[in-house]
Amino acid sequence: MGGTVVIKWGGGLITHKDQLCTVNLDVIDSLAEACSKSTKKLVIVHGAGSFGHMMAKKFRLAEGRVAGLKQDEAIERVRSDMIELNNHVLSSLQKYGLDAKTFSPHLWATGTGPSFKGELPIFDGVTVVYGDVVEDSEKEFGILSGDDIMLRYSTELPNVERAVFAIGGVDGILRVPPSKAGPEDLIEIWSPDMEFEGEHAAEIDVTGGIGLKAARGAMISEKGVDVQIINGEHPNRVLAAIDGENVLGTKIVSGNC
Ligand code: IP8
Secondary structure, three states: OOOEEEEEEOHHHHEOOOOOOOEOHHHHHHHHHHHHOOOOEEEEEEOOHHHOHHHHHHOOHHHOOOOOOOHHHHHHHHHHHHHHHHHHHHHHHHHOOOOEEEOOHHHOOEOOOOOOEOOOOOOOOEEEEEOEEEEEOOOEEEEEOHHHHHHHHHHHOOOEEEEEEEEOOOOOOEOOOHHHOOHHHEOOEEOOOOOOOOOOOOOOOOOOHHHHHHHHHHHHHHOOOEEEEEEOOOHHHHHHHHHOOOOOOEEEOOOOO
């Protein structure tokens, strides 16, 4: 067994983002199968997609308590929808023979953003966590993105070899929005001093889209951990990225090297 690899399964990859609570089981199975072929110790962080963002947006959950909105019901709904999505992830991992255990963040994490609090749970087999609605000492509650969870796991666990962000629909960070991009627009090595015109579906997405992944990726790489963003629809790329082989995608470098 090699070192640890922390991998994000993007919410837009594992769900159909524009239809409430619709899961993409084929993609989940192909990701689980790819993960089962690696000998690395894995931490899997999955996003929310249509299981979290739509309700969170409607009830303004990322802002914390807002008077006049039925937010308590919405919090329970999003948490239970996320457990449902996580159950799909876990069953698929088990189907491919992986011993996996989930730690729901609302039970161990508080606060949002890169310095959220809580001791990071870890399991001997595959550790699974996800973006969630968590308590917050100032706002009462908020949305903790899987991208922030990626940051802390990738930089605080010992022996992390690399962090991989598997996303849907694109091969990595593109110079121009995906709708206008050709293959030549893929940025193969990105650092924070390079501009790109990311498309962020702010009308659906309550966290940060590709911009947040790039920002957290840069913070991870600053600590000396390799970071790659890849298209998770290609299982061969997922396995190659986990194993540290050369693969089509965007490598993130901190800018200090
Ligand atoms: O999709 C968001 O997590 P992300 C979590 O990883 C919720 O940014 C509940 C919207």
